[in-house]
Amino acid sequence: MHEPNLLLLDEPTNFLDLRTQILLEHFLQSHRSACLIVSHDRAFLGATCDHTLDLSRGKLTTFPGKVDAFLEFQREQRSHEERSNETIMAKRRHLEDFIARNKARAATATLARSKAKQLERLELNDIASDEPTARIRAPRVEPRKGQALRCRDLAIGYPDRQIASEIQLEIDHGSRAAVVGDNGQGKTTFLRTVVDSLKPISGEFRWGYGCKIGVYAQHVYTSLPEKQTVLGYLEKQAAFGKKDQEILEVAGALLFRKAHVKKPISILSGGERARLCLAALLLSDYNVLILDEPANHLDVDTVDALAEALLEYQGTVIFTSHDRHFTKRVATCIVEVRDSRVTSYSGKYEAYVYKVNQEIEAGERELATARAKLPPAVTQAKPRPAHRDEKKVRKEIKTLEQAIAQLDEQKRALNAQLHQSTDAVEALRLHNEVEALTAQLAEAEERWCRLQEEIEG
Numbered sequence: 169m170h171e172p173n174l175l176l177l178d179e180p181t182n183f184l185d186l187r188t189q190i191l192l193e194h195f196l197q198s199h200r201s202a203c204l205i206v207s208h209d210r211a212f213l214g215a216t217c218d219h220t221l222d223l224s225r226g227k228l229t230t231f232p233g234k235v236d237a238f239l240e241f242q243r244e245q246r247s248h249e250e251r252s253n254e255t256i257m258a259k260r261r262h263l264e265d266f267i268a269r270n271k272a273r274a275a276t277a278t279l280a281r282s283k284a285k286q287l288e289r290l291e292l293n294d295i296a297s298d299e300p301t302a303r304i305r306a307p308r309v310e311p312r313k314g315q316a317l318r319c320r321d322l323a324i325g326y327p328d329r330q331i332a333s334e335i336q337l338e339i340d341h342g343s344r345a346a347v348v349g350d351n352g353q354g355k356t357t358f359l360r361t362v363v364d365s366l367k368p369i370s371g372e373f374r375w376g377y378g379c380k381i382g383v384y385a386q387h388v389y390t391s392l393p394e395k396q397t398v399l400g401y402l403e404k405q406a407a408f409g410k411k412d413q414e415i416l417e418v419a420g421a422l423l424f425r426k427a428h429v430k431k432p433i434s435i436l437s438g439g440e441r442a443r444l445c446l447a448a449l450l451l452s453d454y455n456v457l458i459l460d461e462p463a464n465h466l467d468v469d470t471v472d473a474l475a476e477a478l479l480e481y482q483g484t485v486i487f488t489s490h491d492r493h494f495t496k497r498v499a500t501c502i503v504e505v506r507d508s509r510v511t512s513y514s515g516k517y518e519a520y521v522y523k524v525n526q527e528i529e530a531g532e533r534e535l536a537t538a539r540a541k542l543p544p545a546v547t548q549a550k551p552r553p554a555h556r557d558e559k560k561v562r563k564e565i566k567t568l569e570q571a572i573a574q575l576d577e578q579k580r581a582l583n584a585q586l587h588q589s590t591d592a593v594e595a596l597r598l599h600n601e602v603e604a605l606t607a608q609l610a611e612a613e614e615r616w617c618r619l620q621e622e623i624e625g
Contacts, residue, residue, distance in 0.1 A: 173201040181209045182464055184490060186521065187353040190528050191596060200525045208468050210235055213491035221549050250291040256290055275283035303421040304446065304473040306481035307382075309455040315376050316456060316484040317362060319510075324354065324361045330369055331357045335510040337503065342374065344478060344485040346499035346517060353415040353505045355488045356460055359385070362486075375456070379484075383453030384462055389441040394434040398424050398444060401433060405448035415451060422447045422470075439465040446474065459487035463494045492521060535597040542604055543575075561619055568616045572609060579605045 175196075181189050193215045196203055207213050213220075213235045217290040220231040222236040247556040263283050270276035271284075315338050322335035331354035339345050347355045360366040362373050363383050375381065393401065402415050419429050422443040436444065442465040449457065457478075463471045475497045478485055486503075489495045495517050502513035502520050513520055579602060 175201060175203045177203065179206045179207055180271040181207060181212050181490060186524055187350050190525060190530065194212045208471065209491055225231050254562050256292055260290050262286060298328045304477040305450060306477040307452055307454055309453060309483045311482040314341055316341045316374055316379060317373065319373045322372055322373055324357050325369050332505065332508045332510050337510060337512060341484050344500045346495050347486065347488045347503045347505060348520060349505035355505050358505055358510055359458055359460055379436060379456050380454045381456045381458060382449050382452050383458045384445055384449060385460035389445045392433045392441060396433055398431050399429040401444065402447055402451060406451040407453040410451055418450050434540050442466055455483035457483060457485045461488055463489050531597065535600055538601065539604055561623055565616060565619050568612055572612050577606055610611040
């Protein structure tokens with residue numbers, strides 16, 4: 169609203185739904201000022217940024233291209249350096265063998281010394297070792313067949329407010345169902361209902377025989393026992409029979425190593441708490457995982473590692489995520505929560521994203537058409553001679569006053585609609601119309617002031 173010429177955005181997509189992320193992308197793509205964005209959301213970075221800064225190992229690297237191109241460049245550069253080192257090592261072995269065979273013979277000793285100097289000049293490329301990254305292994309469970317979850321005539325919500333009703337839904341064992349929809353539509357309410365932390369208003373849901381359900385949600389990792397240590401918490405959460413060494417290996421895989429396992433939970437960061445909850449799930453024997461925004465607070469490498477683990481997991485996953493890269497890789501089916509309904513969406517996640525994009529673009533086209541139909545702005549008239557007819561000036565002032573009153577009334581009406589709107593696209597359309605009317609009002613009022621000065625003169 170302040171029209172800054174530099175935007176500094178730190179994780180701007182956290183907790184934003186897909187529709188709002190795309191609206192923000194469209195805004196930034198047309199934004200004329202500079203932007204510096206820190207984000208773990210690769211899809212968002214790819215859509216908004218044309219340069220990449222990489223901060224790692226105490227160095228800041230600038231790359232004149234998008235993040236995917238930078239990551240590919242990194243891989244190619246490392247591969248090139250590794251191949252170059254292999255060539256250098258082969259040459260060194262060849263020189264060492266030549267020197268060993270010829271340094272003792274008088275006829276070839278001089279040549280051997282020359283080769284020794286050549287050997288000294290051969291230096292390997294300094295390849296930075298990989299930084300610690302999470303290695304995630306999903307719980308080992310027996311695959312099952314049939315229905316994992318069935319909802320019949322289910323209505324969800326709270327005593328004073330119903331969120332969705334007439335839910336008819338089936339999710340099979342082995343599915344990885346992404347629960348999608350705008351914020352406020354009821355994704356978390358649906359998950360809370362099916363894990364029985366929120367009672368349904370009516371209808372029923374049933375889990376299949378033998379389902380063991382593990383939950384990862386914000387209320388879980390924000391309500392951890394503060395006085396316990398990392399290791400103490402994992403020992404209590406681990407499935408029966410897990411050995412100490414296995415617990416330490418899982419902790420280490422999620423970057424809790426050596427002294428870090430003795431950290432009290434009270435001093436852990438948001439990302440560390442999230443990783444601790446994931447570690448507890450990995451030590452379980454749950455064959456159904458309910459994951460509410462598992463990618464939040466995790467870095468890019470850990471999100472990738474989690475996606476790989478879920479692809480190997482033999483159980484059922486029901487999850488929500490605003491990370492498009494993660495959802496695209498993991499989801500095998502889509503459950504959409506929208507307009508008081510929860511329904512299976514036929515098609516892949518890319519198709520769902522495309523549909524949302526189409527809706528937003530249609531809304532933007534409608535907005536452009538609506539703006540074109542607005543009354544033309546009251547523009548400043550060309551300077552007139554100082555001696556022009558006073559009656560004409562007063563008539564123009566009266567016309568301006570009527571226009572100002574009309575524009576002001578339209579602005580109040582649009583503001584009232586904007587305050588009541590809960591739809592992101594509609595809110596953006598109303599906001600832009602208010603801006604256009606505000607600009608017209610400012611021009612009309614400035615012209616009115618000048619004409620009043622002319623009359624008084």
